[in-house]
Amino acid sequence: MLALAGLTASSLFLTACSSTSDEASRQTGTPPSTGRAPAHWSYEEVGGPEAWGGLSEDYDLCASGTSQSPIDLPRTVPDLSDDVSIGTRVAPVTEADTGHASQVEVGEDGSTVRAGSRDFELLQMHAHTPAEHTVDGVAPVAEMHLVHTSDDGQLLVLSVLVDEGSASEPWQTFLDTATGPDGTTSTIDVASLLPSSLQYWSYDGSLTTPPCSEGVSWVVFSEPVTLSAEQIARLDAVHDHNARPTQGLNGRVVRGGDAMLRSE
Template sequence: MPTQSSPPSITVRGLAAGLALVAGLAVSSCTAPPLGAEPDSEPAAGRSSVAGDDGAHDDTPHWSYDGAGGPDAWADLSSDFAACSTGLAQSPIDLPATMPDLRDVVHLDVGVAEAEEADSGHAAQVDIDDGSTVAYLGHDYVLKQIHAHTPAEHTVGGVVPAAEIHLVHADDDGGLLVLGVLVDEGAHDDAWQPFVDTAAGAEGAVADLDLPAMLPASLAHWSYDGSLTTPPCTEGVRWLVLATPLELSAEQIGALGAAHAHNSRGVQPLRDRTVVGGDATITRTD
């Protein structure tokens, strides 16, 4: 996927890599309303979370990725999910194969982050204890959780990557920013193994994630305004999707998808939104 040089500015501090938001502030795939809702998956029984790009409270109507509770029926499951069918700025989308002019310049300050298993019921996920923040357009977004979708939710020129990992961030006002990392099947990635083992591991599993080592060499990205990718499909979510995919082995991708296979929402109409390009630099903080 193409990359390019740089332009204007934005600052991302403590960007933890290792993630689809807060659905009501639950985050597990990529749907999220203000804190208390998130990107796309509801928390497992008895848990509330900011996982993935979405999340949900325990009293949220049951939804799924297929059958009667699948994406086509989400809006019918609850009036709170109306945006899933009526929203005009929904995610994911098909990203342009040619990177737009780079308007955003993002700086990432990242280090090692503590992660704990937090399967949302819809995605393999970890919650982040503390540390990373993304300063973007005057807002400080704190990394809350990282979750995986298999296959990817965003497509590139119609091509569907093997997986997509969402790093879900939230600010004090409940605003959400999701850093999306696309994944191709290829070589084993040692840096990502602790995330795989923890996200797909037993309840309570913990690990230290070396976020700088987990990010691709190029941080060129697509940027656009979208939504959680899971109910309630809340809009107003800022998406930064890295243009250079990671490579994970078939075994690593399989482990992430084992508990929640095919947990991906289909692409949504772009309508009158504009997808812009961006680049980034990174500084290790530890």
């Protein structure tokens, strides 16, 4: 069974000006603003990943945390002992670029992941180029994060690695929405975004951006999907090199599993 980590959605901070309503918090997976403006961070040399921990006391874990993400993953998936199922519902999505990543927010009743006896609702999807997780030290060209939260605020992220190859029609819908004008909307069949094999690595980690909060359950599919060179270039044109370097494993165990799809 997937070991569920302990980060709650309420432990995140808003990274941009937004409504403080409960609905805004549900959509972003973040709580209302504390009244303190978040420190500016980036992926550049100034304010970049090596400096995050010193930018604000809120970001201390970026430097001092011992269960940080992303990590380097082994080529071979460990014993398939975890228990994850993924709902196949079509999700309504809306453009929600954060300034750090191309992103869409997911409307009510979008899709869920079931890990053990707990359900996680899909909140948002965003992209990193190149990939943040590496496999035997090699980074795929991109990585897509599908961020979920449970009713009690626990976070789980499905991660889809990307290689260059044939164009993907389902991911084209994501691209058209995430990189479109403000407020662009569409619908996405979440299951169509996933690789044909649903074998995965799982481990307990963190957010890969400040405040680098720990307690995030990660499910990283071992088989990549493919995007065309043109699709990858479109991501790069909006946010190029928005990937945090890999972090030390520090004794954590990387587990394995083989997810199932289920109708919702």
